[in-house]
Amino acid sequence: KAGVTQTPRYLIKTRGQQVTLSCSPISGHRSVSWYQQTPGQGLQFLFEYFSETQRNKGNFPGRFSGRQFSNSRSEMNVSTLELGDSALYLCASSPRVPELFFGEGSRLTVL
Amino acid sequence: KQEVTQIPAALSVPEGENLVLNCSFTDSAIYNLQWFRQDPGKGLTSLLLIQSSQREQTSGRLNASLDKSSGRSTLYIAASQPGDSATYLCAVSEGSGNTGKLIFGQGTTLQVKP
Numbered sequence: 001k002a003g004v005t006q007t008p009r010y011l012i013k014t015r016g017q018q019v020t021l022s023c024s025p026i027s028g029h030r031s032v033s034w035y036q037q038t039p040g041q042g043l044q045f046l047f048e049y050f051s052e053t054q055r056n057k058g059n060f061p062g063r064f065s066g067r068q069f070s071n072s073r074s075e076m077n078v079s080t081l082e083l084g085d086s087a088l089y090l091c092a093s094s095p096r097v098p099e100l101f102f103g104e105g106s107r108l109t110v111l
Numbered sequence: 112k113q114e115v116t117q118i119p120a121a122l123s124v125p126e127g128e129n130l131v132l133n134c135s136f137t138d139s140a141i142y143n144l145q146w147f148r149q150d151p152g153k154g155l156t157s158l159l160l161i162q163s164s165q166r167e168q169t170s171g172r173l174n175a176s177l178d179k180s181s182g183r184s185t186l187y188i189a190a191s192q193p194g195d196s197a198t199y200l201c202a203v204s205e206g207s208g209n210t211g212k213l214i215f216g217q218g219t220t221l222q223v224k225p
Binding site: 004031032033042043044045048055056058090092094097098099100101102103104105107 | 142143145147152153154155156157160200202204209210211212213214215216217218
């Protein structure tokens with residue numbers, strides 16, 4: 001069974017740009033959660049989707065948004081990028097929370 | 112506001128040693144606690160999940176305990192091996208537990224020397 005797939009794995013953007021990250025969950029998993037990992041703040045919860053509905057949201061500004069499609073694939077978007085948005089963005093899918101299966105992440109560098 | 116703390120931040124031990132990683136949380140009203148492992152540049156792998164009604168869970172050489180009243184959990188690794196070198200994170204979920212929202216500690220980076 002394929003694991004959680006995140007694309008792209010690495011990307012470099014400049015301040016003010018926007019970025020879209022994609023997450024394909026394990027087949028059959030309907031819940032997808034997103035986390036931001038930085039050296040200073042550690043792992044912080046961004047949002048969670050279940051059956052195309054946002055079920056939970058972390059304490060991040062409105063520049064961070066996400067969505068889930070009918071096939072459970074999820075995307076997150078960050079607009080007007082800031083230097084502090086440089087991080088590893090991790091997606092996790094779940095057959096039943098809180099059992100989470102993480103992808104390898106998308107590493108975003110903002111210059 | 113729930114806060115999760117892990118001590119020590121880093122640990123280096125010789126191969127074969129038994130070791131304990133510590134995790135503490137400020138609010139005892141947790142639904143469950145999980146221990147994860149993260150290899151450099153990789154995602155997280157769940158090691159053990161302890162429900163709030165449980166005291167411990169075991170998997171192979173790993174044993175995790177939970178004391179809700181004192182707000183503490185420990186991860187015991189027996190007979191450590193170089194392949195155990197990684198960052199270990201604990202995380203709690205609150206409320207009904209019906210959520211993918213976890214609150215993580217900063218992790219303990221373990222190095223096991225051959």
